[in-house]
Amino acid sequence: MKGISKRFPLVTALSDVSFSVALGEVHALLGENGAGKSTLMNLLRGLLQPDEGQILLQEHPVTIGSPQQAAALGIGMVHQHLSLVGTLTAAENVLLPRLPFWISKRRLQEEFAQLRSRFGMTVDGRALVAELPLPERQQVELLRVLAPAPKLLILDEPTAVLTIEEAARLALCLREHVGGGGSVIYISHKLDEVLAVADRVTVLRRGRVVAAGIPTQSLDRAELAQQMMGEQAALSxxxxxxxxxxxxxxxxxxxxxxxxxxxxxxxxxxxxxxxxxxxxxxxxxxxxxxxxxxxxxxxxxxxxxxxxxxxxxxxxxxxxxxxxxxxxxxxxxxxxxxxxxxxxxxxxxxxxxxxxxxxxxxxxxxxxxxxxxxxxxxxxxxxxxxxxxxxxxxxxxxxxxxxxxxxxxxxxxxxxxxxxxxxxxxxxxxxxxxxxxxxxxxxxxxxxxxxxxxxxxxxxxxxxxxxxxxxxxxxxxxxxxxxxxxxxxxxxxxxxxxx
Amino acid sequence: MSGLRLVPRLVITPRRQVLQSIVALGLALLVGAICLLLAGLSPLDVYLHIAEAGLFSIDGLADTAVCATPILLCALGLLLPFRMRLWNIGGEGQLLLGAWAATGVALFLPSWPRSLLLLTMSLAAMAAGGLWGLIPGVLRVRLRTSEVLVSLMLNYVALAWLRFFVFGRWSENGFPLTPQLVKSAWLPRLLDWAERFPILAGLPSHAGFLWALLLAICLGVWLRRSPVAFDLRVIGDSSRAAQTAGIPVGARMILAMTVSGAFCGLAGMIEVAGVVHRLQDRFSPGYGYSAIIVVWLARLSPSGVVLVSILFGALLVGSKDVKPSGVAQLLQGLILLTVMASEIGLRYRLVRTLPKDKI
Missing domain, CATH: 3.40.50.300 (P-loop containing nucleotide triphosphate hydrolases)
Structure with missing residues (x-):
């Protein structure tokens, strides 16, 4: 994404933001609420159009007009609020968008089990989603997005409801995904997690990039926090x-x-x-x-x-x-x-x-x-x-x-x-x-x-x-x-x- | 592509509500006419007959007033919970239980003076009906059960209770009815004065209709003026906001359901004391259910309820001798459907969307 600006009436949500994700990396996007993270992602998902700048996918400029188009381009997203059908089983939820007209229950479970083991998940494919605890639902959601093998995976605050153990499993699963040549954008405000999962970090503050693509190895936590919050405004x-x-x-x-x-x-x-x-x-x-x-x-x-x-x-x-x-x-x-x-x-x-x-x-x-x-x-x-x-x-x-x-x-x-x-x-x-x-x-x-x-x-x-x-x-x-x-x-x- | 789109209305004026009800009524009559045609009847003749027999004759009007009274009382009662989106479907059961309680009082205290007896009967009926409304209300507030289901099911319990008495304990010679009540338990009727005013001979209208009208006026004023009624409106619009504002939502719900039941119970007493003068199986042709439709058609307004109740009374009276029977139920059902459907017309308006320029 190059030189992106997005203005809403009264607010400039993004001004001249450039942001790039390489193949096979997990790139974290950090920022406070209202920093512009969501706007940036909505541009990628085709929900919004940039006022200035362009989006390049594998060096070709693209216009993303709708979420369907985004999906066709290989951009998948896991939302903060899960979007699953409670009355269907986990396997059905995961494979729902790609089901053929007729499939036996056994085939369905087999396909699901294959997918599950590839990403190291534990959720039971036959369980109704409505009856699953939240962390397992999140697994289902993640599998659902990973199933069509997207080139770019966007995770919006994925660990808000996860335990430490679950978060670690998520990290492993993401490694598997990028190992297969995919890329991940990881949106969060939790510093520790970002340091554990991501290869590079970009920090947004008030619609501007304040730190672009810093490798996580060479990073200081306190410094990152300060960048996120901004300089202390001198009180009069x-x-x-x-x-x-x-x-x-x-x-x-x-x-x-x-x-x-x-x-x-x-x-x-x-x-x-x-x-x-x-x-x-x-x-x-x-x-x-x-x-x-x-x-x-x-x-x-x-x-x-x-x-x-x-x-x-x-x-x-x-x-x-x-x-x-x-x-x-x-x-x-x-x-x-x-x-x-x-x-x-x-x-x-x-x-x-x-x-x-x-x-x-x-x-x-x-x-x-x-x-x-x-x-x-x-x-x-x-x-x-x-x-x-x-x-x-x-x-x-x-x-x-x-x-x-x-x-x-x-x-x-x-x-x-x-x-x-x-x-x-x-x-x-x-x-x-x-x-x-x-x-x-x-x-x-x-x-x-x-x-x-x-x-x-x-x-x-x-x-x-x-x-x-x-x-x-x-x-x-x-x-x-x-x-x-x-x-x-x-x-x-x-x-x-x-x- | 150009097309039609539903756009929410900003403000819903009272005038629009009346208009929408009239449109719904017209639609119901139209669909009803098609059904009548299919049954081999002339819709125009049937409708004219109903109007004439129910509204445009002295006898008919007198009958209509009798029929409209229990509907009106039940509808007034249902108005309260409906305003807070609490659906009391149990009007029928509350009516039956009220009738039962009133009959019991009259059977066991036959020697009491008339005014005292009638007052006691009313209070007993309101208490019994109120209890029958209280139960679904309390269950809803305490246990979050659906008041629709509970109140609906309690109708059948009330019916069984009533039958237990009219077939057994209170049965007269094994017939499914109680002995006739003493005259002092009867409401005054127009025909009581036939000796002095011969013109009133044969007119069965009783004082209950006047009571109901009076109650409608009182309720209308109360709804406009009382802080508690304002609470009901707030809860109906947003119970979360009401809760945050410190309105005791649960208590108000229970109150509305209880008062609602009391009104329906009173309707039962008035039907017993004014019309049948005894308790019998199937004395109500579903007044409590008709009242639900009436409240909807009247858009929750007390004055509207009075008007629509009278129309419904006329419909019941006028269609009594139309064959095949059931025209009244047919029309009532259709009216409920069209009124529900017209809610969309009330909240939204159709707008022609402009063709979108491509590129």
Whole structure:
């Protein structure tokens, strides 16, 4: 890929990116979320077209117009989210795209067994995919993509759900593939894994290549982490001053939220939070970094009361709220900006005005009317600069940024609010909306409201937080004041390297 | 290539909803007409007969009011859970159980004064129906069972329960019906005043219809104004958002199912006290099921439910003496189908796609 640029409205996802994979090598693509990894791969898969630059395959320029075309050119991809048919067996899933009209079950299993042993997998071909545990499903997915012997194999965060043993097997399997003359692009943010599997590494940051094709033998982990996270943006001296002033005040304030040794299970009864403890003072902003899927989702749900706590305590203003229903927690002063704003934050077909009054404690009066909704909503949206004409529109017609403003306005309006949990409040927003959200969060803290901010954007966290910690594999690590935060350590933690 | 494409509508106006229901009704009549033709009947004659016998005569209107009452009450009840996408299919069973409870009260307390007796019968019927709605509601919330299946199956349990009593315990001389209830357990009817106003002679309309109308108005106001009703709307639109907002979703679901059952139970009591005056096997021609169709056709609006219930009552009354029988069921079934199908027309609009220039 040569000199590739891709621009979306408002964002330049890739600018002048060149990237090459040699035959028979595993090339890792590293970068934070939003660095442009996915965009680059979507270009290769034919889902997007580059604005500038060209894609060369074995020195011939190609245009890839669709995923089918990509497959015909020998490009196969394993997605982060598996795409298997649950009601079919593993063997059927693997061979499905290439099945002849008629095949005996025995032949099918034989072919599957052959393929399986070639790549050193263990999964049972007769098992229904829906009944397989996740790592084995991933084997099936991998075999499915490897079956037509693609020239170029793309793996998107393949080890997000794998155990160490499974990851090692994956590495072996990839070796087998490149040994046969294939090439692999390996997308990840886990440094250790990349070093174990890849021959060379390219690091993307904000749509630019910051390190191109470095051989893994001559690589320093800390250096790589720093490259991934970027240089420390110098905080303006004024902000710095303000910060230290705040830290001074903070220590005198009372602790408003105390979480002690919290254990929570996921839907599949895996323990996803393993002893999370945190303490929050009034007016403090606590940033939680970490890649999604390390327990963030479950932490929010456990705090909000929509997921049962396995063990551990949550105190809000001294009251143990661990067993309280959501409504009561909200009455006691908990507010939430949920992760999935369309699914959890709003009732999409109700009007903006009605959505401003979604929480029982925010209903305009005990006897409702449309005009009462509108009157109440008008006072709320004034603080977030939303046009008044939007009030009667269904909320799903709003842009993501405006929707987020509605949610924030609503959450901040609760008179009892003392702790706000904001999960990825800026995800998918444009720059203007992000600034507005940041501004509101700061205002929150100034009013003495404690904020927990979950984010994948380290810069965002460092510029907003008083204290910061990284949630990795269900535990909080590296807690420190944001002013003392060391990017390299944080970067290593984000990469899953736990000291 | 040019073609047609479905594009989601941004806003669904009430006017569009009414229009869509009318189109659905028209389509059902059209398909029904084809079926009638195949059966060797003249569709026009049959439809005119139904309209005349059900709507355009004093006797017919009086009968229609009687028939519409249980449908209306059940439909009002079903409205609540339907608004939160909770499908109570058990209206029929809740109605039967309500009728059973009301009959029991009337059989064992025959000496009570009329107003007290009627009130007790109503309360007992609502409690019994409410219980029958509570069960699928609680199971849904606590154990995540499907309320559709549980409520549907409970219909058959209720039917068996009712039969156990009318064939056995409460049977009159071995016939599958109970003895007639005392007069003080009867709802006042128009024909009760025939001596003073001869014009009312033979008109079976009873006070239950007025009760139902009154309840419809109350429910309509409650749905617009009450915070709890707002909760139901939020849950219906997005139960995850409702949960996050702190609305007690489970409790609201159980409440809606219970109140729904209570309404259907009341319908059973009114049918017993106003029409049959005893409990008997097969006294309901599936009012609880018709109500499901009514709620759909009325697009979950209380005023719409009143209108459509009356139309359905007229359909039942008017098609009573059309041979072969079953025209009413045929049309009801068709209406349900066309209404469901017209949901697509409600949410999307057809757009002609422009031919794509190649290269």
């Amino acid at each position: 001296s004024q902000l710095q001053e303000e910060r230290s002033e705040r830290t001074g005040i903070m220590t005198e304030r009372a602790e408003i939220l105390v979480v002690e040794n919290l254990h929570v299970e996921s839907d599949r009864h895996h323990r996803v939070l393993r002893g999370v403890s945190l303490r929050l003072r009034a007016g403090e902003l606590f940033g939680i970094a970490g890649m999604g899927g390390s327990g963030q989702h479950e932490l929010c749900e456990a705090l909000l009361g929509t997921r049962p706590v396995h063990s551990g305590q949550i105190y809000l203003g001294g009251v143990n709220i661990g067993n309280f229903p959501t409504g009561k927690r909200r009455q006691l002063g908990l507010g939430v900006v949920p992760e999935d704003r369309l699914l959890e934050g709003v009732a999409p077909h109700l009007s903006v005005a009605e959505n401003c009054c979604l929480n029982p404690q925010l209903r305009p009066q005990s006897w409702l009317s449309q005009s009462a909704f509108v009157r109440k909503a008008r006072t709320l949206i004034a603080q977030v600069e939303l046009p008044e004409s939007a009030l009667s529109a269904p909320v799903w017609t709003l842009s993501g940024g405006n929707m987020q403003k509605v949610i924030l306005a609503r959450e901040l309006a609760a008179p009892s609010l003392r702790v706000l949990v904001a999960a990825y409040p800026c995800r998918g927003l444009d720059i203007g909306a992000i600034a507005a959200v940041h501004c509101l969060l700061r205002a929150c803290c100034q009013c003495g409201i404690a904020v927990i901010l979950l984010s994948e954007d380290l810069d965002e966290l460092l510029s907003l937080s008083d204290r910061i910690a990284v949630l990795v594999a269900g535990q909080l690590h590296g807690e420190c004041a944001a002013t003392d935060a060391d990017r390299t350590t944080l970067g290593l933690l984000l990469g899953g390297v736990i000291p």
